[in-house]
Amino acid sequence: MTEASRSPLSRTALSVNLNKVALVRNTRHLGIPSVTRAATLCLEAGAHGITVHPRPDERHIRAHDVHDLAALLKAWPDCEFNIEGNPFHNLMGFVRELRPQQVTFVPDSEGQFTSDHGWSFPADADRLRPVIAQARELGVRVSLFMDADPAQMAAARAVGADRVELYTEPYAAAWHTSRRDEQLQRFKAAAQAALDAGLGVNAGHDLNRENLTAFVRTVPGVAEVSIGHALIADALELGYSATIADYNRCINDAFAS
Numbered sequence: 001m002t003e004a005s006r007s008p009l010s011r012t013a014l015s016v017n018l019n020k021v022a023l024v025r026n027t028r029h030l031g032i033p034s035v036t037r038a039a040t041l042c043l044e045a046g047a048h049g050i051t052v053h054p055r056p057d058e059r060h061i062r063a064h065d066v067h068d069l070a071a072l073l074k075a076w077p078d079c080e081f082n083i084e085g086n087p088f089h090n091l092m093g094f095v096r097e098l099r100p101q102q103v104t105f106v107p108d109s110e111g112q113f114t115s116d117h118g119w120s121f122p123a124d125a126d127r128l129r130p131v132i133a134q135a136r137e138l139g140v141r142v143s144l145f146m147d148a149d150p151a152q153m154a155a156a157r158a159v160g161a162d163r164v165e166l167y168t169e170p171y172a173a174a175w176h177t178s179r180r181d182e183q184l185q186r187f188k189a190a191a192q193a194a195l196d197a198g199l200g201v202n203a204g205h206d207l208n209r210e211n212l213t214a215f216v217r218t219v220p221g222v223a224e225v226s227i228g229h230a231l232i233a234d235a236l237e238l239g240y241s242a243t244i245a246d247y248n249r250c251i252n253d254a255f256a257s
C-alpha cells in the first residue's frame with residue numbers, strides 16, 4: 001500500500017481498533033491471532049491508523065501490545081497510533097514512553113464492560129487540564145471522548161483538548177429505529193459546535209458498514225473514525241483486506257456527489 005493508493009487524508013481517516021484481536025489471542029498461550037500481524041494487514045489494506053484501548057485489567061490489549069504496535073507503526077510514517085484510556089489509571093505511562101500521534105482520554109472506571117459515556121463539564125475540567133497539558137507538551141494530540149452534546153464542546157476546548165471523539169453508540173443503536181434521523185441531527189449539531197469551538201472531530205463506538213456512510217455524510221468535519229468490534233467481526237468472515245477496503249468504500253461513498 002503506497003501513499004498514492006491510500007485514501008487521501010483530507011477525507012475521514014479509518015483507525016482500526018484491535019482490542020478484539022487481543023481478546024481472542026488471550027484465550028490461549030499461543031500468540032494467535034497476532035495483534036501486530038493484524039495491524040500490518042490492516043495498514044497494508046489501506047487503514048490510516050491503529051487504535052487500542054489498554055484497559056487496566058488487560059482483558060484484551062496488554063502493555064506489550066502497546067509497545068509492539070508503537071514500534072511497528074514507526075515503519076508507517078503516514079499512519080497514526082491512537083491510544084485510548086483513562087488518564088487517571090494506566091494511560092499516561094504509555095503516553096510518556098511512546099508518544100503516540102494521538103491519545104483519547106476516556107472516563108471509564110477500572111473493569112468497565114465497555115465505554116458508555118463521555119467526560120462531563122464543568123465537573124471534570126480541573127482534573128483534566130493538567131493531564132491534557134502534559135500530553136500536549138510531549139507532542140501528543142489529545143482527543144476527549146464526549147457525548148454528542150453541543151453545549152459541552154466549548155468547555156472541552158477550554159481545558160486544552162485538540163479534538164473530541166463523539167461517542168456514537170446512541171446513533172448506532174438508533175440505526176434500525178425511527179430515531180435514526182434525530183440522532184444524526186444531534187451528532188451534526190455536536191460536531192458543528194466542536195468545529196466552531198476550534199476542535200477537531202473524531203467519532204467511534206459501534207460504527208459499522210451499515211451506519212458509517214450516513215454518519216460521515218451528515219456529520220461535518222469528521223477527521224477520524226475508530227472502529228473495532230464490528231470491523232473485526234467482519235474480518236472474521238471477509239478477511240482483513242476485503243474488510244478494510246469495504247470500510248474505506250463506506251467512507252468514500254459519503255463524499256461521492
Ligand SMILES: CC(=O)[C@@H](O)[C@H](O)COP(=O)(O)O
Nearest residue numbers: 019053084106114115204205
Ligand atoms: C472509547 C471507545 O469507545 C472504545 O475504545 C471502546 O471502549 C472499545 O473498548 P472495548 O473493546 O473494551 O469495548
Ligand SMILES: NCC(=O)COP(=O)(O)O
Nearest residue numbers: 017204205206226228229
Ligand atoms: N473509539 C472507538 C473505538 O476505538 C472502537 O469502538 P468499537 O467499534 O469497538 O465499538
